Amino acid sequence: MTVRVEGGARGFAFPGALLTRPTGYANLKKKYGRMGCCPVRVEKQHDGTVRIWSENPAETEELGVVLGGILQPGDLFFLSGELGSGKTLFVRGLTQGMNCTELATSPTFALVHRYDGPLPLYHLDLYRLTGPEELEPLALEEMIEEEAALAIEWGEPAKEVLAAPYMEVEFRRGEAEDERLITFRPAGERYRRINHLLTEELEKQAQR
Amino acid sequence: MLILGVETSCDETAVAVVEDGCKIRSNLIMSQVDRHRRFGGVVPELAARCHLEAITPLLEAALREAGVRPQEIGLVAATYGPGLIGGLLVGLSLAKALSLAWNVPFVGVNHVEGHIYANFLAHPGLTPPLLCLTVSGGHTNLIYMAEHGVYQVLGETRDDAAGEAFDKVARVLGLGYPGGPAVDRLAREGKPEITLVQQDRLAGTYDFSFSGLKTAVVNLVHRLEQKGEPVPAADLAASFQGQVVSTLMERTWRAVEAYQVNTLALSGGVAANSELRARFTEEAARRGVNLYYPPLDLCTDNAAMVAACGYFRWRKEGPSPLDLAAAPRLRLT
Numbered sequence: 455m456t457v458r459v460e461g462g463a464r465g466f467a468f469p470g471a472l473l474t475r476p477t478g479y480a481n482l483k484k485k486y487g488r489m490g491c492c493p494v495r496v497e498k499q500h501d502g503t504v505r506i507w508s509e510n511p512a513e514t515e516e517l518g519v520v521l522g523g524i525l526q527p528g529d530l531f532f533l534s535g536e537l538g539s540g541k542t543l544f545v546r547g548l549t550q551g552m553n554c555t556e557l558a559t560s561p562t563f564a565l566v567h568r569y570d571g572p573l574p575l576y577h578l579d580l581y582r583l584t585g586p587e588e589l590e591p592l593a594l595e596e597m598i599e600e601e602a603a604l605a606i607e608w609g610e611p612a613k614e615v616l617a618a619p620y621m622e623v624e625f626r627r628g629e630a631e632d633e634r635l636i637t638f639r640p641a642g643e644r645y646r647r648i649n650h651l652l653t654e655e656l657e658k659q660a661q662r
Numbered sequence: 663m664l665i666l667g668v669e670t671s672c673d674e675t676a677v678a679v680v681e682d683g684c685k686i687r688s689n690l691i692m693s694q695v696d697r698h699r700r701f702g703g704v705v706p707e708l709a710a711r712c713h714l715e716a717i718t719p720l721l722e723a724a725l726r727e728a729g730v731r732p733q734e735i736g737l738v739a740a741t742y743g744p745g746l747i748g749g750l751l752v753g754l755s756l757a758k759a760l761s762l763a764w765n766v767p768f769v770g771v772n773h774v775e776g777h778i779y780a781n782f783l784a785h786p787g788l789t790p791p792l793l794c795l796t797v798s799g800g801h802t803n804l805i806y807m808a809e810h811g812v813y814q815v816l817g818e819t820r821d822d823a824a825g826e827a828f829d830k831v832a833r834v835l836g837l838g839y840p841g842g843p844a845v846d847r848l849a850r851e852g853k854p855e856i857t858l859v860q861q862d863r864l865a866g867t868y869d870f871s872f873s874g875l876k877t878a879v880v881n882l883v884h885r886l887e888q889k890g891e892p893v894p895a896a897d898l899a900a901s902f903q904g905q906v907v908s909t910l911m912e913r914t915w916r917a918v919e920a921y922q923v924n925t926l927a928l929s930g931g932v933a934a935n936s937e938l939r940a941r942f943t944e945e946a947a948r949r950g951v952n953l954y955y956p957p958l959d960l961c962t963d964n965a966a967m968v969a970a971c972g973y974f975r976w977r978k979e980g981p982s983p984l985d986l987a988a989a990p991r992l993r994l995t
Binding site for chain 2: 546
């Protein structure tokens with residue numbers, strides 16, 4: 455049985471969201487296994503910025519799972535951070551949390567991957583682009599109009615083109631080798647609200 | 663029969679004419695490098711526009727080089743996925759238009775399946791069943807081919823493709839692009855003695871993960887730079903390459919045993935890696951398995967493999983419908 459949700463926790467109308475897992479999910483879970491636990495060190499700042507310390511790759515992925523559960527159509531995330539800092543792993547978590555039919559793999563070669571699910575996700579890596587003029591054929595606006603969520607790595611040129619509020623997620627190396635400091639900087643009320651929900655959910659998970 | 667092949671799934675624009683699915687009459691590729699040279703300037707390498715600009719002159723050149731008039735073409739094949747939507751649409755639309763204009767059948771080809779057929783082009787005696795390891799910048803697949811058109815994907819990458827990991831490690835070591843040949847060259851001067859990843863967390867599966875290996879290289883370089891110590895680039899290249907090849911070897915030879923095949927084919931750009939070729943060749947000889955790999959120009963993206971694959975597809979299943987849509991995330995089934 456599927457249950458339709460009329461309004462999400464964020465107060466947006468979210469018709470069509472399915473509470474049940476899509477059929478492929480059980481197999482995916484069997485194939486890929488469940489990852490570790492959520493990051494527990496979370497710091498909220500006055501301007502709405504949230505800093506999260508991830509101790510290992512499994513926590514980074516799980517953070518994506520939690521965020522994936524609260525995404526809405528049109529959500530736009532820019533991910534920055536050097537090679538190997540966990541950007542794609544985080545998006546892999548997103549696809550899990552969003553109940554997509556496939557888990558994310560690196561989009562570096564193809565530039566764009568689209569993941570189907572109750573809410574589709576576009577995952578882009580614009581590293582290989584040499585200028586904003588090369589964005590045009592990617593038709594970013596259409597992705598947003600399609601009521602999907604977007605996660606864009608190396609997305610500087612796209613920020614100007616899209617001219618929409620977004621969340622900046624920065625991945626930085628921590629003190630320990632596997633540790634990462636992940637900073638969520640919201641641009642606009644919509645993204646401050648996401649940060650609020652995200653920290654709430656992380657606190658809930660930490661208490662379990 | 664003469665088959666026209668069209669490949670536009672990523673950066674390369676390619677057109678080829680192939681006879682009876684196995685004889686190459688022409689095989690033209692317009693890569694970014696060529697483009698810069700021919701047009702005498704920097705051309706945006708990724709735009710679908712570039713495919714659009716390149717494809718008609720390339721089509722004419724491919725026919726000319728093959729010594730073929732349009733009315734002699736009997737089948738038009740084009741990649742319809744996986745790949746970048748803008749590029750796919752250019753090649754697919756051209757192929758459909760030619761099919762209508764020339765009144766010949768059209769067939770859509772899966773790019774990953776096309777890579778397997780590079781081996782059928784290079785080795786006309788090759789017959790399934792076989793196992794194929796495709797390793798390139800965008801794909802890492804271990805595929806069991808039971809017969810023409812019948813596949814089982816045993817394993818694929820869960821994060822970065824093998825070639826992509828080479829490119830990224832090359833970037834970290836400051837070796838430039840493309841990373842594969844650069845790491846290969848440098849690795850010959852180094853010792854593969856640095857353990858980068860302790861544990862194979864996908865042991866027992868046929869899947870691959872190269873992201874952890876890449877991150878281990880990045881972490882090590884970062885740590886040494888912070889301490890102000892020199893980075894042993896050659897040893898790192900040798901260790902990284904050695905561990906990539908070891909993973910590919912372990913999965914592949916385990917599958918060769920499990921599926922009891924005595925034919926193994928390699929394809930994709932990484933199949934040109936010297937250590938990979940040497941170690942697979944040695945192991946194949948030891949086990950008495952027939953090993954095949956295509957020459958370099960058929961390892962990397964090309965349209966001849968698309969024509970060859972399209973020919974076998976068409977013989978087995980007939981033409982594709984003209985409303986076949988581009989499929990950026992197409993899977994091989």
